[in-house]
Amino acid sequence: GQNIDQPTEMTATEGAIVQINCTYQTSGFNGLFWYQQHAGEAPTFLSYNVLDGLEEKGRFSSFLSRSKGYSYLLLKELQMKDSASYLCAVVDSNYQLIWGAGTKLIIKP
Amino acid sequence: NAGVTQTPKFRVLKTGQSMTLLCAQDMNHEYMYWYRQDPGMGLRLIHYSVGEGTTAKGEVPDGYNVSRLKKQNFLLGLEPAAPSQTSVYFCASTYGDNYQPQHFGDGTRLSIL
Numbered sequence: 001g002q003n004i005d006q007p008t009e010m011t012a013t014e015g016a017i018v019q020i021n022c023t024y025q026t027s028g029f030n031g032l033f034w035y036q037q038h039a040g041e042a043p044t045f046l047s048y049n050v051l052d053g054l055e056e057k058g059r060f061s062s063f064l065s066r067s068k069g070y071s072y073l074l075l076k077e078l079q080m081k082d083s084a085s086y087l088c089a090v091v092d093s094n095y096q097l098i099w100g101a102g103t104k105l106i107i108k109p
Numbered sequence: 110n111a112g113v114t115q116t117p118k119f120r121v122l123k124t125g126q127s128m129t130l131l132c133a134q135d136m137n138h139e140y141m142y143w144y145r146q147d148p149g150m151g152l153r154l155i156h157y158s159v160g161e162g163t164t165a166k167g168e169v170p171d172g173y174n175v176s177r178l179k180k181q182n183f184l185l186g187l188e189p190a191a192p193s194q195t196s197v198y199f200c201a202s203t204y205g206d207n208y209q210p211q212h213f214g215d216g217t218r219l220s221i222l
Contacts, residue, residue, distance in 0.1 A: 031208060042213035043152070045212075050208075087152070089152075102151065
């Protein structure tokens with residue numbers, strides 16, 4: 001079967017750095033997405049990785065290792081508005097999008 | 110910039126009633142999707158469409174029907190509604206295939222008593 005694992009919940013402090021991990025076992029791989037979803041709102045696109053390595057976008061970076069079936073989302077200089085759920089999703093060999101259950105990130109002052 | 114608009118935003122139904130959720134996008138996107146999101150679970154694909162007049166089953170299609178008569182609209186029907194269909198429903202669209210980021214509507218919160 002296909003599986004994506006993320007921690008259910010994480011807590012971090014305002015101004016700090018947090019790393020949210022995502023591991024996947026899927027039938028093939030054609031890319032990995034990260035989305036942010038604030039409570040009661042729609043998911044919004046953060047990043048897309050298809051090659052190994054780190055991609056940086058301002059305070060957010062996303063890393064991919066295809067050989068390890070592993071990705072992480074790195075959030076720097078945390079702000080209260082970063083409190084949200086972060087969803088990992090993988091495009092499999094049939095070009096279907098497989099979603100993880102999401103990681104709820106709680107930011108404390 | 111409307112993007113993806115879902116109607117209605119909230120609804121309470123009784124078991125056995127019928128309901129149609131409407132999704133409209135103004136971005137000229139080819140692909141449209143209906144998901145449900147339940148606590149502790151990832152987004153689950155119900156049905157999707159790769160173009161006007163086409164529909165296909167996703168991961169959890171039972172109890173739902175869809176239609177895409179116009180490119181900009183994707184309708185999701187529950188007929189009849191069952192308590193197991195209580196959920197938050199999201200519509201999404203992309204310009205092309207699943208390499209493209211999906212644009213989501215604000216969701217429809219549906220309770221079936």
